[in-house]
Amino acid sequence: MKEKLRHFIFQELIYTANPETFSDDEDLLEAGLDSMGIMRLTMFIEETFGVTLPDEEIEPDNVRSFNRLKTWIQRHQV
Amino acid sequence: MASCKTDMRAVPLNPADYFTLVMDNEIRKAGLSGSYGGIVLELDSKPDFEALEVRVAEFQSRFPLCRSRLTKQGKRYYWQEPTKDEKILHLHHLSSRDGSAPRLKEIMNLRQPLDTTVPLEFHVFCQPGRHRFFIRWLHPLCDAGGAGLILKFLLTDSLQERQQFNDDDSPIQSYLDRWSLWEKIGFFIKGKRHINGIDRLKSTLPVDDVVVPEQLDFKVVRFSRQQTEVIDQLARKQVGMAAKSLYYIGCFMRAIAMTGPAVEGDAYCIPYAFNLRKQKAVSPVFGNQVSVLFAQVPTDLVENRNNMFKYLKQQYVEAVRNKTDLAFLPVMLAGSWLSIERYGQVLRNQSRHGTERSSFWFSDIGEIDFAAADFFGSVVDGVFHLSPVTSPPSLSLLLGKFDQKLVMTYNYLIPQVDSGWLGILQKNMTSELLGETR
Numbered sequence: 193m194k195e196k197l198r199h200f201i202f203q204e205l206i207y208t209a210n211p212e213t214f215s216d217d218e219d220l221l222e223a224g225l226d227s228m229g230i231m232r233l234t235m236f237i238e239e240t241f242g243v244t245l246p247d248e249e250i251e252p253d254n255v256r257s258f259n260r261l262k263t264w265i266q267r268h269q270v
Numbered sequence: 271m272a273s274c275k276t277d278m279r280a281v282p283l284n285p286a287d288y289f290t291l292v293m294d295n296e297i298r299k300a301g302l303s304g305s306y307g308g309i310v311l312e313l314d315s316k317p318d319f320e321a322l323e324v325r326v327a328e329f330q331s332r333f334p335l336c337r338s339r340l341t342k343q344g345k346r347y348y349w350q351e352p353t354k355d356e357k358i359l360h361l362h363h364l365s366s367r368d369g370s371a372p373r374l375k376e377i378m379n380l381r382q383p384l385d386t387t388v389p390l391e392f393h394v395f396c397q398p399g400r401h402r403f404f405i406r407w408l409h410p411l412c413d414a415g416g417a418g419l420i421l422k423f424l425l426t427d428s429l430q431e432r433q434q435f436n437d438d439d440s441p442i443q444s445y446l447d448r449w450s451l452w453e454k455i456g457f458f459i460k461g462k463r464h465i466n467g468i469d470r471l472k473s474t475l476p477v478d479d480v481v482v483p484e485q486l487d488f489k490v491v492r493f494s495r496q497q498t499e500v501i502d503q504l505a506r507k508q509v510g511m512a513a514k515s516l517y518y519i520g521c522f523m524r525a526i527a528m529t530g531p532a533v534e535g536d537a538y539c540i541p542y543a544f545n546l547r548k549q550k551a552v553s554p555v556f557g558n559q560v561s562v563l564f565a566q567v568p569t570d571l572v573e574n575r576n577n578m579f580k581y582l583k584q585q586y587v588e589a590v591r592n593k594t595d596l597a598f599l600p601v602m603l604a605g606s607w608l609s610i611e612r613y614g615q616v617l618r619n620q621s622r623h624g625t626e627r628s629s630f631w632f633s634d635i636g637e638i639d640f641a642a643a644d645f646f647g648s649v650v651d652g653v654f655h656l657s658p659v660t661s662p663p664s665l666s667l668l669l670g671k672f673d674q675k676l677v678m679t680y681n682y683l684i685p686q687v688d689s690g691w692l693g694i695l696q697k698n699m700t701s702e703l704l705g706e707t708r
Contacts, residue, residue, distance in 0.1 A: 224549025
């Protein structure tokens with residue numbers, strides 16, 4: 193799951209010189225994930241992992257890092 | 271846009287560059303200057319001009335496209351390599367305390383033929399008590415994100431880091447390249463259907479075009495850090511953290527409705543550019559790397575603030591979910607094979623009514639951050655953006671955040687937009703942003 197997320201985020205949304213050194217706990221918002229990026233990421237997650245993420249849960253705590261994203265997605269997987 | 275090399279000869283425009291060229295054509299046809307973008311840095315003292323000259327010379331040498339000319343070959347446009355060196359950095363000594371504002375307007379309103387216009391210029395204004403650095407670019411050259419990168423290049427002290435700026439890996443090209451012909455056609459149909467759906471409702475316009483526009487004027491409105499925090503909280507409450515721009519757009523729709531638009535339509539419609547550049551990337555410097563989304567709200571829904579934001583958000587979620595955010599790319603690609611006049615008729619105007627689709631132009635530049643804490647020895651006190659606009663809608667709103675403070679620039683055509691109307695609009699917009707209305 194994290195690999196797919198990493199690929200999408202670094203391929204489409206954020207530039208970082210060394211994606212492999214970007215840890216799973218590092219702050220994605222600090223790294224440049226902006227509002228449009230979050231929206232596109234949310235849609236990517238819904239499509240790729242077959243979950244529906246409630247709009248009211250799109251908040252910094254859930255999207256701040258790869259680990260937080262994983263937890264958020266898993267909470268909605270049946 | 272194709273890669274910029276030091277041995278450039280003729281560089282073709284990308285589909286989004288064409289989109290801005292169409293707008294440039296419309297602006298010129300209205301007797302105005304053209305589609306330029308502007309970024310202004312407000313400085314506390316005179317910057318080290320000699321050091322700036324050296325950095326600009328390095329930039330020119332690395333990116334000769336910045337001093338090229340737009341030329342037409344058949345129906346297509348290209349950036350043509352210049353035959354001589356161009357001066358792109360200008361120093362203005364002004365005696366009056368308010369001298370730079372009229373000079374800025376003068377430069378933004380300067381009418382020059384497209385094929386002799388230098389697409390990028392830097393200006394330093396020195397006047398008693400105030401100094402400004404101004405970047406003006408011809409819009410087919412780059413978008414505001416690219417202009418931000420040019421500024422970042424100038425402010426990057428490390429040569430090694432400056433060498434990382436280049437013109438490769440155009441996101442717009444990468445999207446178009448990854449789609450097969452049939453995928454492009456599929457997106458094109460989806461994009462056209464979406465636009466046709468939008469065009470069922472005739473757009474409200476703030477001004478009519480009975481009055482002939484004479485020139486662009488602008489007004490900068492700055493918010494305090496505390497006001498910006500209030501606005502951020504309200505935006506998050508109304509549209510969530512993933513759709514913040516919609517808060518500004520919705521507030522502006524309501525502000526216009528309260529002020530009284532000249533042409534009452536069925537809906538407010540705002541096409542807004544959606545940048546495909548990766549955040550924090552320093553490449554590509556040039557090219558418009560944008561697609562377009564539409565925010566449209568029927569007029570009667572604008573009256574109720576909560577319902578309006580609910581509607582805007584739902585529309586946005588559906589657009590991203592259905593990938594209509596990317597569907598405009600093949601539409602722009604197909605349009606770039608038309609003459610620019612035909613392109614305007616087909617893609618810019620409302621298909622059913624033949625009238626202007628945009629109720630106003632809008633751009634949210636987001637957080638403005640520099641590579642350095644100062645600008646060649648001067649402290650940067652503020653930043654704002656400028657943009658000409660077609661007539662109609664004759665009004666654009668540009669937003670950015672600098673030092674955690676929101677700054678907005680109203681760009682408008684005079685005398686179509688009169689100062690009294692604009693004053694009321696600005697007051698209404700501030701009340702809307704701060705949630706003082708219901």
